[in-house]
Amino acid sequence: MTTIAPPTGGPIVRRPRSKPHTSTRFVITGVAILGVLAVAAIAAPLIAPHGPETVEVSRVLGAPNLQHPFGSDVLGRDVLSRVLYGLRTSLLVSLTAVTVATVIAVPFGLAAGYFGGRVDTAISRTLDMILVLPAMLLAITFIAILGPGSAVAALAIAVIYLPILARVMRSSTLVITRNEYVLGARARGAGHLRVLVHHVAPNALGPVIVQASVLSAFALQLEAGLSFLGLGTQPPTPSLGGMLADGRDVLIQAPWVEIFPGIAIVIAVLSFTLIGEGLRRSFDPRGVAE
Amino acid sequence: MSSRLQFVIRRILLTVPVLFAMSVIVFLIIRLVPGDPVRTMLGFRATAANVIELRHRLGLDQNLLQQYVNWISALLRGDLGSDIVSHAPLSELLAQRLPVTFELTALSMLLAIAIGIPLGIRAATGGRWVKRLTEGFVVFGISIPDFWLGIMLVLIFTGSLALLPPSGYVSFAVDPLQNLRYMTLPVLTLAIGEAAYILRTTRSAVTSVLDRPHMIFLRAKGISQRRMISGHALRNAAPAIVTVIGIQVGVLLGGAIIVETLFALPGVGRLIVTAINQRNYPTVQMGILAIAATFIVVSLITDLLVGWLDPRVADGSAT
Numbered sequence: 068m069t070t071i072a073p074p075t076g077g078p079i080v081r082r083p084r085s086k087p088h089t090s091t092r093f094v095i096t097g098v099a100i101l102g103v104l105a106v107a108a109i110a111a112p113l114i115a116p117h118g119p120e121t122v123e124v125s126r127v128l129g130a131p132n133l134q135h136p137f138g139s140d141v142l143g144r145d146v147l148s149r150v151l152y153g154l155r156t157s158l159l160v161s162l163t164a165v166t167v168a169t170v171i172a173v174p175f176g177l178a179a180g181y182f183g184g185r186v187d188t189a190i191s192r193t194l195d196m197i198l199v200l201p202a203m204l205l206a207i208t209f210i211a212i213l214g215p216g217s218a219v220a221a222l223a224i225a226v227i228y229l230p231i232l233a234r235v236m237r238s239s240t241l242v243i244t245r246n247e248y249v250l251g252a253r254a255r256g257a258g259h260l261r262v263l264v265h266h267v268a269p270n271a272l273g274p275v276i277v278q279a280s281v282l283s284a285f286a287l288q289l290e291a292g293l294s295f296l297g298l299g300t301q302p303p304t305p306s307l308g309g310m311l312a313d314g315r316d317v318l319i320q321a322p323w324v325e326i327f328p329g330i331a332i333v334i335a336v337l338s339f340t341l342i343g344e345g346l347r348r349s350f351d352p353r354g355v356a357e
Numbered sequence: 358m359s360s361r362l363q364f365v366i367r368r369i370l371l372t373v374p375v376l377f378a379m380s381v382i383v384f385l386i387i388r389l390v391p392g393d394p395v396r397t398m399l400g401f402r403a404t405a406a407n408v409i410e411l412r413h414r415l416g417l418d419q420n421l422l423q424q425y426v427n428w429i430s431a432l433l434r435g436d437l438g439s440d441i442v443s444h445a446p447l448s449e450l451l452a453q454r455l456p457v458t459f460e461l462t463a464l465s466m467l468l469a470i471a472i473g474i475p476l477g478i479r480a481a482t483g484g485r486w487v488k489r490l491t492e493g494f495v496v497f498g499i500s501i502p503d504f505w506l507g508i509m510l511v512l513i514f515t516g517s518l519a520l521l522p523p524s525g526y527v528s529f530a531v532d533p534l535q536n537l538r539y540m541t542l543p544v545l546t547l548a549i550g551e552a553a554y555i556l557r558t559t560r561s562a563v564t565s566v567l568d569r570p571h572m573i574f575l576r577a578k579g580i581s582q583r584r585m586i587s588g589h590a591l592r593n594a595a596p597a598i599v600t601v602i603g604i605q606v607g608v609l610l611g612g613a614i615i616v617e618t619l620f621a622l623p624g625v626g627r628l629i630v631t632a633i634n635q636r637n638y639p640t641v642q643m644g645i646l647a648i649a650a651t652f653i654v655v656s657l658i659t660d661l662l663v664g665w666l667d668p669r670v671a672d673g674s675a676t
Contacts, residue, residue: 196378200649203611208382211633211641212389288502292615295504296630311505315619318508318523319516326512329505337500344496 093345100338104331108155115148119305128321138323141313146324150331153307156300157335160217161286164224169279172229176236177263177271181244191237194230202227206289210298217300220293224286235278239271246270273350281343284336291332307332364664364671372657379653380432383646384425387415387638398441398636411441415639438639440632447643451625455647458624460529461616462609464544469551470602476552477559477598478586481567491556498553504615507546514542524621543620547612551605558601562594569593596667603659607652 107114116134117123122142129139137146179190200208209223243249244267252262293299294308302309307328314324387394395412396403415438416424431438437447480491515523521542527535566572567590575585614626621627625644632640664671 196382199375199379199653200382200645201607201611201652203608203614204645204648204652207614207629207633208386208645211629211638211645212386213391215633284500291502292504296615296618298630298633311508315508318512322512322516325505325508329502329508332505333501336502337496340496340500 090345090348093341093348095345097338097341097343097345100334101342104154104335104338105158107151108158111148111151111155115145115151117145117148119149119152120144120303121148128317128324130321131323137327138321140310140321140324141317146310146327149305149310150307150328153305153310153328154331154335156217156304156306157287157290157294157308157332160221160290160300161224161283164221164286164290165228165279165283167221167225168228168232168282169275171225172232173236173268173272173275175229176233176275177240177268179233180237180240180271181259181263181267187237190233194233197226197230202285202289203292206293207298210293215298215301217290217294217304217306220290220299223293224289227289228282228286231282232275232278236271236275239274240267243267243271277343277346277350280339280346284339284343287332287336287339361664361668361671365661368657368660368664372653375653376650379646379649380429381425383642383649384428386642386645388417388421388424390638394638398638400636437643440637440640442635442637442640447640450628450640451643451647454623454625454628454644456529457526457622458610458613458617458626458648459651460540461543461547461613461622461624462606464540465547465551465609466602466606468544468548469555469605472548472552473555474559474598477556478563478591480556480560481563482582482586491560495553495557498550498556501550503546503550503612504619506549507542507616507619510542510545524619526622539620539622543616543622546616546619547609550612551609554605554608555598555602559594559598562597563590566590566593592666596663596670599659599662599666603656603662606655606659610648610652 111119122144123129123139124143126135126139126143126145128141129135129143131138135145135147137150140146140149175190175194179187197205205227206220206223209226210219213219213222249262249266252266257265290299291306291308291311294306295312297309297312300306300309302313310328311325314321314328318325390397393408395408395415395417399407399411412418416427419427435448437451439446440450443450476491476494479487483491511523514521522539523542526539529536563586572585572589575589580588610626613624614629616622617624617626618630625647629641629644629648632638632644
């Protein structure tokens, strides 16, 4: 528990006391929820009560009961088991996409912000071209070219987020590069690479991490949306978006087929939103990542 | 030439490279398909003669630069090609489909603005409970995927209450009242999430304006809270709000693709999704082009509007 010393002397500044506290609480809650979901997703083969593709003809559209707490779907498959496996796919696709985008965006943003001039123009203008299309449309363009599938969905999401993350890295690099310690390192004779890796990058990463966690929330929604359209993860692999598409026609008779996968998406998205919002308040108060 | 006019001309000229980039992306869609796109389109039953014929019709037997020049000049003449499944001219198809997408997007945005801006102002000026409630609305509005929200709305309004039709469409020209009945659920689906974003932007824009010295001065002069908000704070916050609304139109156009599929609305989004599944590339291309071009025009209007609302932007003196 940290304590904030009361200001001594000088003008009295009204400090919004609840802020640091709220942000920490956001991050802890988000990480806790995400942790539970991630463990459930990873351990799906161990904890799922039934196979995700096991068809039980007698249980077609069966209502929730003790053996099937979330009920059964159109083919008599256990909804709880499918939600657990679907969560696996959704988290895997969205986290892979955001990780890939971050790993590529960081060096580009770093180079654009640090070297400036022509390097900056070349990198920024090229990446800006990607932002010509709205995100969903760009994802669909990719899928139109490469065909549907979870790998393509992950790639499409990564491409969409690449320019956003690179832009954040560039602006935060611009700020850090102006610091005296960077100049000092250069004056001591350190090469560009050494300065970038040891001095600029570690200090400029904060806003990118914030943005990446915010984008993970959107990545989950995008993945679910694409799978809902039948353009993301392909059956029989269970995915949360795909489950929602399957249950669309039986919504009124068997709402549990639609309610539970949706709640799983909402909780997962919420956990990333909480982490992102909490991190933003503590690490990026100036709003570079916005 | 006045600096305002320069701003307008510069901004319009800036659209040219953007349109060019978009045209290249759309042009490449069919050309980047791995393997032979014509064979993929026609399926395994296609004869060699069919393949050659379609390849020639799509101009895929020329060199890439020649293909682009032909494609873009046909486009500028208004020749968008035809759908390879129904053989209907794409210009006709889009003329039927675009109004549906435009109606959905415009109504959703209007509703989102009608909810988001007043609540955003309340959130910036209200007490602790107002702030908490609006914060809750923002977090949930952003976290709930719009299509799931749509499904839940169907469950409530057609399942339990039996008030509204779950899916389908009647043209506004045929029966305005029925049209709005069919549009209610899709519009609500898109608008609720969108309202959360507009609320958040309005809240932070108004909050930051209220902290400025001239607002403190106005308060000291004894001007009522109502007049301060409507006459001064909102005017200063408007450029930020308008910018976000412009960006969010793109998000809505993307969301429309899902919502049209969910509610079986015959818009461009559903056209694209169906065309992708049929490997009907010319239709995919033109559908994407239509939505992207709409987004680019909206961005242009937004930027010009921001320049008009905040003359410092147009004068180039804004930081």
